[in-house]
Each structure stands twice: as structure tokens, then as C-alpha cells.
Amino acid sequence: MKNWIGVIALQFVISPAFAQSDAFSPGPVFEDYGAVADIDATFDVPKGMAFKVSFDVREAGEAGARNRRLETAARFINMHARAGVPEKKMKLALVIHGKAVNDVTKAAHYEEAVGGENANAPMLAALMEKGVRVIICGQSAAYYHVTNEDLLPGVEMAPSAMTAHAVLQQEGYTLNPF
Template identity: 45%
Template sequence: MQVLKTLLFISALLAANPALAQLKGFETGPVFKDFGPTAAVETSAPLAKHVQYKIAFDVAKKADPAKLNRTIESAARFINMHVKAGIPAENIRIAIVVHGGASGDLVKQEIYGARNDGANNGSAAAIAVLQKHGVSFHLCGQSAAAYSISKDDLLPGVLMSLSAMTAHALLQQDGYTLNPF
């Protein structure tokens, strides 16, 4: 019984402080200091420094209330790990296409809180920081309609697309590849 209590205590402690839950050897930075941890890896072949990365991330799963959306953090991880590996930040362009339940992660705090028992939007601060680094956010208009989200409800800078399918099609025509994670 004592072992179970100890495990529950540790689990609660890790849930309350995500920094403690970070895996050994993973660090944030060099671009995003508060999120997007990565590990240094000795690769079999060096990455070419001149390559232009244009990556679209697809986000459908909603974050737990007050938590950073995992796929949005993955986009930050992509940037952090490649800059850490020597790729110039200006060679990395990221677009995040959001649909389904994750649509609610792109709304202003007053809307988010009203829909999540007063919880803070745990993705809002990261979205603002990512946008300052050129990351674009595209909300599926069909999902927005399904979840009663208007353009006025969106966090600053979030773009409303006709649909996620349309956003992905246009991004692919602009040279973006879809990240499968």
C-alpha cells in the first residue's frame, strides 16, 4: 500500500510540474527556452545546412485543459532540434493546421475558459511565441463551424481556412511536406 501511495505522489508531482517529467538528456532551446525539449543525437550523416525545411503539422487532438497541445509542442521541438543541429532558423518554415477537437486550443482565453471550466488555455502563450518565429496557424473553417468558433474568437494571428483539407492542399502546392507525427 505504501508503494502505491508513493507512486501516486510521484505521478501527481510530475503532472503538476512538467519540467520534472522531462526525460533525462532532453533540453529546451536554442530557439524556444520554455517548451520543445530535444536530445542531442550523433547522427550517421550530417544534415546539410543549406536545406530549406517547409513542414506542415496536422493537429486534431485537443490538449488537456491548461496543457500545451502536444503537436504544437512537437513543431517547437522540430525547430529547436534542427537549429541545435546547425540548420539556420531562417531555413525552417512551419505551418500548423488545426481541426477537430484541437480547434478549441486556438481560441482566446475568455472563450477557452468558458468552455473548459475556467481553465487557462495552455497553448496560447506558446502559439504567440511560435508566431513570432514565423510559424503560421491555420484553423479548419469546417471544424470552427462545428465547434461554434468565429474568427473573432481566435487568438491573434490565427488564420481561418475554408477547411483543413484546403489548408493542406495549398501548403503542399507551396512546397510544404506533411509531418506524419
């Protein structure tokens, strides 16, 4: 009997967590990536707001799965498009370093370095098609034996992540800590 009480109690704890996940959906810009929840926000995004935001990505994703840190760019765009910010008013950059460098490589390098298929490739192509810059740290690339030839099309090689962030900041980008 005690075991059944525990199971029933666990269902009440787990059920709200699963119910919350139903609130998230992708779109309107990226239909396959960047699921967000519709929020009855009391914090208004000012009319005419323009975003220039960079994201620092150093953690690698799970082998063969999309890196949630990379997907943050799709979530940001979908979330703000739902809030009425035009796509042309959002300029984003992903600065990749550390173990995440393999997540922006072509199939052959990814397979050898990580194993499996690089699930990030289609998402990164979709992001770059919408103008998101993907910049890799040259220092991390050298450390993990990633060359320009190993990079997915459109990925930029910077001398370092520090350099990329400094240049982006001078260009008016803010660093998002998430």
C-alpha cells in the same frame, strides 16, 4: 519479503525512464518550449537544407495544459537549430482541426469550451513570432462554434483543413506525420 522484491524490481524498470527525461532540454530558439535531446546522429542534415513542413493537429490537449501536438513545431525548430539549420531556413505551419480548434482560442472562449486557462496561448504567440503559421479548419471551427473573434491573434481561418493542406502542399510544404 515478496513485496520488497517487487518494489526493488520496479525501481530498476522505472529508473531508466526517468533518467531518459533528463536528456531533454529546450532551446536554442524556444527556451520555454520544445525540449529535445542532443543526439550523436549518424544521419546528416545536408548543408544548406531548407525545411517547409506542415503538421496536422486534430487531438485536443488536456484542459489547462499545453497541447503536445502544437508543441511539435517548437521541438522541430529547436532540434534542427541544434543540428545547424538556420531559423530562416525553417518554415512551419500547424493545421488545426477537430477537437484541437479550442486550443487556439482566446481565454474567454477556451474557459467556456474547455475550462481553465489556455496554456497554449503563450507558446503559440512565441511560435507565430518566429514565423510559424497557425491555420484553423473553418469546418471544424463552425462545428465547435469558434469564430474569427474567438481566435488568438495571428491564427488564420481557412475554409477547411483539407484546403489548408492542399495550398501548403502547392507552396512546397511537406506533411509531417508526427
